[in-house]
Amino acid sequence: MKDLFVADLGKLENQTVTGFFAVAQKQTRSTREGVPYFAISISDCTGQIECRIWEAAAVVDEFGQGEVVKVQGQVCRYQDKLQIKIDKIRKARPEDSDKGKYDFGDFVPRTSCNVDDLWSELKGFVASFTNPHLQTLLYAFLDDLEIASALKNAPAAKSMHHAWIGGLLEHIVSLLGISDMAARHYPEINRDLLLTGVVLHDIGKLRELRWGTSFDYTLEGQLVGHITIGISMVERKLANLPDFPDNLRILVEHIILSHHGKYEFGSPKLPMIPEALLLHYLDDLDAKMQTMRSEFARAEAQGRDPGQLTDWVRALERPLLNTAGYLNEQQPATEPEPEEETNVLPAED
Structure with a gap:
């Protein structure tokens, strides 16, 4: 089993990470100034995250969608969404799996039901x-x-x-x-x-x-x-x-x-x-x-306050608020009950 999952990345913002992930999507794009870059979505059984590669075109051609890659890069935030700015990337080698650095069950989310x-x-x-x-x-x-x-x-x-x-x-x-x-x-x-x-x-x-x-x-x-x-x-x-x-x-x-x-x-x-x-x-x-449910779980994994709105959810075209987390956050702190006064008379001499 691999030791770094997408769900861990919310706690590693502004840090350099290295791990194995599956390639969900791969596209060539350009900035408004015409500078080319590669947009890659990587995933595992805990979720998916967008990545950006600004160089290494030859390396990107070495792997395709659905294949496992080893990634090194910095976790950052762009337009309030987590992503990885990739510094190094390569296709996973057979020996990586043989040595237990990952197995294929790491990459596909499964139902929590029996x-x-x-x-x-x-x-x-x-x-x-x-x-x-x-x-x-x-x-x-x-x-x-x-x-x-x-x-x-x-x-x-x-x-x-x-x-x-x-x-x-x-x-x-x-x-x-x-x-x-x-x-x-x-x-x-x-x-x-x-x-x-x-x-x-x-x-x-x-x-x-x-x-x-x-x-x-x-x-x-x-x-x-x-x-x-x-x-x-x-x-x-x-x-x-x-x-x-x-x-x-x-x-x-x-x-x-x-x-x-x-x-x-x-x-x-x-x-x-x-x-x-x-x-x-x-x-x-x-x-x-x-x-x-999935968006609330993702926000929790990213370390967000449960009383805050999630990121913009494209499928629903709005951010979301977890009612349970919001109401729990608004509950006033329970004050300890005052101790009962005891009128104890001093012992007589």
């Missing part, structure tokens, strides 16, 4: 269905060993919410819980149809994303996208279910096609049934709440 428990919870929801057709469709996915293995490991996104190993399964199970409660609140909702949409709405991400030392899009993911891929995966399973009602097929596919909610967010269709509309908002809610 995956086996998440899987059991998912299957428990499916077992509770009263509609045998929707239940059979979901079992066609969950009993597929290749799909099951991918679903237990896939992130839910490249860099947004639940962007870690097991993140997609964690997101689905969280969404199943709140959708189950919402279905009891709204009598017009078909619970089994809604929960089927929860399980399948992002199923195309199993082929849209790839994961290793970093997360990125596959070529199919870039050219086709997870919504279209998901429809293809559902239709392939339905081809082996000849008794599946066509009206249910239309509704399931509509939920998948419309779950982003708006055309500009990538939905080919707008939600036009109660289950699709509810799934869209609950999906968005679960993603945003997880983004908040």
Whole structure:
């Protein structure tokens, strides 16, 4: 295991650090004056940080996205965001790993939940269905060993919410819980149809994303996208279910096609049934709440006061305030209770 993680860097501002990280992104850019530099994002299982390299173009060409590099540079802050000004960088050598300086588990964040428990919870929801057709469709996915293995490991996104190993399964199970409660609140909702949409709405991400030392899009993911891929995966399973009602097929596919909610967010269709509309908002809610949790954890790792605003969060287009930290900071200090006075008479001579 390596001895320096992204989460440690907030406490090392203005210090020179050396460590192993995975290359998440690499770009050539220029300043306003036309001076070229390299913008590199490096990551590990605790997070990601931007880096800048002002020289050594030949060295940068030696490594690519997803590879492990050894970095030496100064931790600094630019526009109130931590970054590293890299002085030296090289591609990691095989002997670095052999000598225990890092292992590949250091670079990929993982769900803090027990995956086996998440899987059991998912299957428990499916077992509770009263509609045998929707239940059979979901079992066609969950009993597929290749799909099951991918679903237990896939992130839910490249860099947004639940962007870690097991993140997609964690997101689905969280969404199943709140959708189950919402279905009891709204009598017009078909619970089994809604929960089927929860399980399948992002199923195309199993082929849209790839994961290793970093997360990125596959070529199919870039050219086709997870919504279209998901429809293809559902239709392939339905081809082996000849008794599946066509009206249910239309509704399931509509939920998948419309779950982003708006055309500009990538939905080919707008939600036009109660289950699709509810799934869209609950999906968005679960993603945003997880983004908040992640930002609060990042701010804490950077040593920020819990009562202060976070950095600007691009995904939500605003800074955030941790209510719990703010309220705890505002609590008045508890004053010790005064000792009771005792009127002890002096002993008589």
